[in-house]
Amino acid sequence: MTWKIVVGGDNAGYGYKEELKALLEADDRVESVTDVGVTGRDDAELYPNVAVAAAEKVAAGEADRALLICGTGLGVAIAANKVKGVRAVTAHDLYSVQRSVLSNNAQVLCMGERVVGLELAKELVKVWLDLEFDPTSASAEKVDAICAYEGE
Numbered sequence: 184m185t186w187k188i189v190v191g192g193d194n195a196g197y198g199y200k201e202e203l204k205a206l207l208e209a210d211d212r213v214e215s216v217t218d219v220g221v222t223g224r225d226d227a228e229l230y231p232n233v234a235v236a237a238a239e240k241v242a243a244g245e246a247d248r249a250l251l252i253c254g255t256g257l258g259v260a261i262a263a264n265k266v267k268g269v270r271a272v273t274a275h276d277l278y279s280v281q282r283s284v285l286s287n288n289a290q291v292l293c294m295g296e297r298v299v300g301l302e303l304a305k306e307l308v309k310v311w312l313d314l315e316f317d318p319t320s321a322s323a324e325k326v327d328a329i330c331a332y333e334g335e
């Protein structure tokens with residue numbers, strides 16, 4: 184499986200977004216990387232606009248996943264989750280990253296540049312690329328219940 188991934192974040196997450204984008208672009212498990220901004224530390228685009236733009240690409244099937252970085256990883260997750268069909272989580276530890284896909288079928292991983300060390304963030308992204316949701320697992324009916332609430 185190779186992934187089409189959208190990356191994005193605000194100016195507080197710009198450094199990690201660029202570092203993690205480079206990591207993704209160099210990884211054989213990644214088919215494409217689309218950057219929806221921001222373009223630099225002086226780019227004042229608000230995190231909700233970037234997060235929603237990324238999430239809409241996932242919802243539309245233009246991308247499989249999104250990786251969003253802001254200061255905390257919180258605001259981008261809140262915003263991305265407003266897009267129908269999108270499940271976004273904030274995770275900075277191995278178990279949460281694993282369960283976000285295996286239990287929750289989350290397509291969007293959010294991290295905070297002010298929260299997690301860069302090298303840990305890189306390792307978590309590498310793990311993330313190997314994770315796939317099993318639709319025959321016991322978690323499927325729980326994810327289905329989320330989708331049902333959204334009317335999917």
Ligand code: RB5
Pocket residue numbers: 193195196230253254255256257258259295
């Ligand atoms: C900085 O604007 C900060 O509020 C933002 O990056 C993010 O952490 C919000 O959740």
